Amino acid sequence: MSVDLTVVVPAYNEERRLGPTLDAISAHLRADPGRWDSWELIVVDDGSTDGTADAVRAAAAREPRIQLVEAGAEGNRGKGHALRRGVAASHGRMVLVTDADLATPIEELDRLDKELSDGDGRLSATIGSRAHPDSAIDVHQRRIREWLGRMGNRLIRAVAVPGIRDTQCGFKLFDGDKARTAFADARLDGWGIDVEILQFFRRQGWPVAEVPVRWAHQEGSKVRPADYGKVLLELVRLKTRPTESVRRRVRPVDLAVAGLFLLASVILYKGLWADLDHRYLADSGQDQNQWEWFFAVTADNIAHLRNPLFTTAQNFPDGVNLMANTVMLGLSVPLTPVTLTLGPTVTWALVLTVGLAATAVAWYWLIAKRLVSSRWAAAVGAALCAFAPPMISHATAHPNFAVLFMIPVIVDRALRLCERDARVVRDGALIGLFATYQIFLGEEPLLLAAMGMLLFALSYALANREVARAAWRPLLKGVGVAAAVCLPLVAYPLYWQFFGPQSYHSVLHGDRAGNSPLAFLEFSGRALLGDEARADPLAMNRTEQNAFYGWPLVGLTFAIVISLWRLALVKALTFTALAAGLLSLGPTFRIPYTDMILTGPWRALAHQPLFESVIESRVAMICAPALGILVALAADRLNALPDGVPRLHRTLAATALALALVPIVPTPMPTRDRPDVPAFIAEGMWKSYVAEGESMVPVPLPDPGNAEALHWQSATAPHFPVAHGYFNGPWGPDRIGIYGASPRHTSNLLRDIRYGGRIPTIGPNWQAQARADLTYWRAGVVVLAPQDNEAALYRTVSKLLGRPGERVGGAWIWDVGSTG
Structure with a gap:
């Protein structure tokens, strides 16, 4: 809806003079169609007890561009x-x-408009000023009343808005986007809002000009000299009682929204919580085993005062660089008591369930605080930010990409730096501390968030150069302070990560790491209308369905962008989402249904430091908060539609919103039975076979395709080392990062046979290789648990070792260490 001008008239018991006022405003605007081609006149009935609403309806019958907004049950506020x-x-x-009395004639609009237009975008508002030397007072108030008003105004100017001569004149022309932003931020219900708005413009660095106007005192005016005192009182309360702020006060609706987010998260993981000992997230591959091991080994390191950045519990004897893996020390360390007392599976379930809900609450807090006035609009947007299909895909296996509650906090503090009254050192230091903590929750999500914030900042600067000019210096200074705080705190852990034992330089991800353009229009396998058969071919695996927003949401977003394009925020969000989506296609991508291959912008980043380890399809996760905020803005506008909008239009808009979101509502995570831990492990029988400095060698050796041996450790505490494993580590002389340990001949042989490979002729060469590999692993015992192809594996190991195995505790074992 494109409108040149909106006139807003607050009215309380104005039945007598509202009709002539509305007729005068309408006549003036109709008289100059070349200037006011499209306009609307909104009258807000603030709980009147007379016929004010009827007067507006009568005027609307004569001029359909007049709208009535009624206070309803709220009464006079x-x-x-x-x-x-x-x-x-x-x-x-x-x-x-x-004002409804038109003490400043509507014709004075032309003066304000000319001043605003002649400013070439420099001005953000022009306000009528009775105190300007060139103003004309046609009808004065009584002398005592005028003197008291002048004294009150001077006091307000001195205390609250220096430089503005007339804060309380009710005739003000604003840039529409800035007005909506400022009034959404306002908290005062009384006369003090005029000052509060001017203060907001001053903080944002938005220039305001006073324009001389004609003014005439109107009999029956509701403004009294004492109201200047009320303004000061309101401003004092606003300053001294920030807890009364609508944004900062926790309302019942906030608690309800948080409760709904937690309930949604519990429902998602209900299958896991139903039986923590025997249920396993079906779509997580081997990642649940890996993450439980991460939690268990961190707790064990902390309990025994060992280095939390390294362990030899797997990949013995070389070990694992934990800082170079996603161990989430920011949660695994403080949750050590939970892990030690209740087990790592409880920690795993808690981190996923509570972390996902906390992320939604954090986005809700940010959106409600800065972007919308409707709490439920904020809740809808936050739900999309946290429960979008890419987030749910990672929530099956990657809590470091689903538990993102620090990202909205960092975004909020960065926005605070852009405000005129920002305390650069304090706010920058807080960003540094928040970023430090996020590094110990997940470095790659922080990198993606920084990419998204940079894309947004650049595009917003292009859309609103005035704000950019005022904000870039404090923003850069704050980022510098943040770096000065963060880098010393993370210097040693990052040194260990990139240069410590078992560090690596980049990670190989294969050829399917970028998104297909079709993935953005398809539904994910876990969506309400999703189809795994259609989604699986478009992603690396079910934990990496990093787009899949669905065509209805894409269509709705397109409609929102068109309708709200005039907002700089919408332009910036749109560019951010489009740029992130394009980057996520990878270095090259194929145009769907053709053989045409194009080069993508990711090619410029693919081999740069830090970016070389990023799975490029994950960049599309940046789209989730961008789309969530756009949906929140649309829902907020829908909630604020005036009563004059036909019910059919409201219903259609709400239906479109629902139809776009319902198809991608996530369904509960499927679970499967997990194999029991063999009694040989669970009952501690292994202790007779593994001496100090020796390892256990499972058959086949654990790797990204089968990491059940990690569950043996985490379920019983990682007291025995395991050869090989599932982790990120170096491979080859160039120390390229791979998933799992560097393969050896024996590990490759046993893996191939486990998955149906032919048993080769086992002769002296294979036996010698097995002895060499077991020596490298410092093996104490070889363990074959019940599994597919168990018989073939048993025959192979028996031939390799030259003797049959022994059945102990439900597993076949071969004692090959010093105890044997």
């Missing part, structure tokens, strides 16, 4: 509340607020 509602319902490129 004050001018500030009425203006907030009226501006929130506006669509104008410019917004004029004027």
Whole structure:
């Protein structure tokens, strides 16, 4: 809806003079169609007890561009509340607020408009000023009343808005986008809102000009000299009682939303919680085993005062660089008591369930605080940010990509740096501390968040150069302070990660690491209308369905962008989402249904430090908060539609929103039975076979395709080392990162036979190789647990070792260490 001008008139018991006022405003705007081609006039009835609403309806019958917004059951709340509602319902490129008595004639709009237009985008608002030397007072108030008003105004100027001569004139013309932002931020219900808005413009660095106007005192005016005192009182309360702020106060609806997010998360993982000892997330591959092992080994290191950045519990004797793996020390360390007392599976389930809900709450807090006035609109947007298909895909196996509650906090503090009254050192230091903690939750998500914030900042700067000019210096200074705080705190862990034992330089991901363009339009396998058969071919695996937003949401987003394109925020979010989506296609991508291969912009980043280890399809996760915020903005506008909008239009808009979101609602995570830990492990029988400095060698050796041996460790505490494993480590002389240990001949042989490979002729060469590999692993015992192809594996190991195995504790074992 494109509108040149919105006029907002707050009204309380204005039945007598509202009709002539509305007729005068309408006549003036109709008289100059070349200037005011499209306009709307919004009257907010602030709980009137007379026929104010009827007067507006009568005027609307004569001029359909007049709309009525009624306070309803809220009753009379004050001018500030009425203006907030009226501006929130506006669509104008410019917004004029004027009092119902037209003490400043509507013709003075032309002066304000000329000043604003001649500013070439420099000005953000022009306000009528009775105190300007060139103003004309046609009808004065009584002398004592005028003197008291002048003294009150001077006091307000000195205390709250220095430089503005007339803060309380009710005739002000604003840039529409800035007005909606400022009034959404306002908290005062009374006369003090005029000052609060001017203060907001000053903080944002948005220039305001005073324009001389004609003014005439109107009999029956509701403004009294004592109201200047009320303004000061309101401003004092706003400063001294920040806990009364609507944004900062926890309302019942906030608790309800948080409870709903937690309930949704519990429902997602209900199959896991139903039987923590025997259920396993079916789509997680071997990642649940790996993550439980991460939690268990971190707790064991902490309990025994060992280095939490390294372990030899797997990949013995070389060990694992834990800092170079996603161990989430920011949660695994503080949750050590839970892991030691209740087990790592409980920690795993808690981190996923509570972490996902906490992420949704954090996005809700940010959106409600900075972007929308409707709490439920914020909840809808936050739900999409946290429960979007890519997030749910990672929530099956990668808590470091699903538990992102620190990202909205970092974003909020970065936005705080852009405000005029930002405390650069304090805010920058907080960003540094928050980033430090996020590094210990997940480095790659922080890198992606930084990419998203950079894309947003650049695009917002292009869309609103005025704000960019005011914000870039404090923002850069704050980022510098953040780096100065963060880098010393993470210097040693990062040194260990990149240069310590078992460090590596990059990770090989294969040829399917980029998204297909079709993936953005398809539903994920875990979506309500998803189809695994259609989704699986478009992703690396079910934990990496990093797009899959679905065509209805893409279509809705397109409609939202068109309708709200005038907002700089919408332009920046749109560019951010499009750029992230394009980057996620990888270095090259194929145009669907053709053989045409194009080069993608990711090619420029693919081999750069840090980016070389990123799975490029994950960049599409940046789209989730961008889409969530766009949906929140649309829902907020829908909630603020004036009462004059036909019910059918409201219903259609709400239906479109629902139809776009319902298909991607996530379904509960499927689970499967997990194999029991062999009694040989569970009952500690292994202790007779593994001496100090020796390892256990499972058959086949654990790797990314079969890491059940890690579950043996985590379920019983990692007291025995295991050869090989599932982790990120170096391979070859160039120390390229791979998943799992560097393969050896014996490990490859046993893996191939486990998955149906032919048993080769086992002669002296194979036996010598097995002895060499067992020596390298410092093996104490070889263990074959019940599994597929168990018989073939048994025959192979028996031939390799030259003797049959022994059945102990439900497993075949071969004692090959010093105890044997």
